[in-house]
Amino acid sequence: MQFTSERRLDDGVLEREFTLGEIPGILWTPASASASAPAPLILICPPPLGLSKMYPRLAGRARYYAAEYGFASATIELPGSGDRPRWAAAEQARADLRRVMEAGEPVGDEIVDALVLPLVEKAVPEWRATLDALLSLPEIGGPVGYEGGVISIGARLAVVEPRISAAVLFAGSFVPRTIFEEARQVTIPLQVLLQWDDEGNDRQAALDLFDAFGSKEKTLHANLGGHTGVPQFELDAGARFFARHLT
């Protein structure tokens, strides 16, 4: 992990850009974090729209977590997002998705699988390698929380990565059948966000996925509004969920 920039924000949070091999990322640490008082860590998985586009929202979350709860936060560019290389099958799947949605046709399992499974296969090892690197920093301690906009990545990570203790997931994307089955193996505490009127997301499918998660503690927060309308107060609700499980 190489730090490529460093600046102290006006609230005392240290923001550092880094690269891990070809993966760019950003780490935010509260002013209070040190080797003698390492901060719990939140992994913030962005939606696949590119870090530079998502920066204001991601940084806003990270700075809130740091200021109010003393958490460090980190994010990385997803495979195929931002300036990272695309791959042909993903481009094809995106084109297929656009075509069937514009035609008003149902989105078949093949398209969902082609769209999501390769992303999960690539992103999950990258997140784990990032976690290795972050936890080697003296000012970052466990335990670790995860939050993110691609619920399939979160579900897989929650199953395979034992260092993640709790997760806030956003029920807002197409979920392959295999991931749905993996969800039954998740045992960590979950808080799942659902936008009740999400035009691109089937409400019943989201409720079924919430039902499928194997966790004994899981809470669904359903709010009125469309895909991008998650209320601001859910940031604090998520932070308090993490505070219960990470501190």
Place this chain on the structure above:
Amino acid sequence: MQFTSERRLDDGVLEREFTLGEIPGILWTPASASASAPAPLILICPPPLGLSKMYPRLAGRARYYAAEYGFASATIELPGSGDRPRWAAAEQARADLRRVMEAGEPVGDEIVDALVLPLVEKAVPEWRATLDALLSLPEIGGPVGYEGGVISIGARLAVVEPRISAAVLFAGSFVPRTIFEEARQVTIPLQVLLQWDDEGNDRQAALDLFDAFGSKEKTLHANLGGHTGVPQFELDAGARFFARHLT
């Protein structure tokens, strides 16, 4: 409103029992409440099991609200609960409900209506009279929140009582069709609790009721577990919801 007892609890909260006509109730006010700094008020509607049985839970909630958020809280005995007189139709409806549930038969609309509508008709004016009395106390200010275990009472109150600014409702009881229709007229912010595995409550009916509420801001908190298994952390989640809307 006549105060019939008064004691200062060890956290400084003043607990006063009162009667309003034939209705017994309890008022808790934080040590900080005064005529120059009146406290916001939470109306805590108990389930129809009797105040003396519910006292530990009700007092625990009220003391938390007082200590952490500076809210006053009040509760009253519901009509037909505790030592208050029963009425024959309600006894009959309860017996009918027991009979069909023991037989594993579906609970028909007539039983739900007979069970719930007279309770709503009696309880709502009593809550409004109680609110009149409470708001005349100099140490109690608006705005007012409502929370409670009989969602039909909460739905009706939210429609007819403009002094209630926000409500936390528990989706855990039979809801008459007329109340379901009234729910569409509710406009205040709502937080609705749903127990995902509530044996006595149809999950889909609860989701439909959440969907029906007319409020622009409404959040569903669904948690794993049965009817009485609402997690402790929902107390604080409710308090923060009230804090957003009452202060």
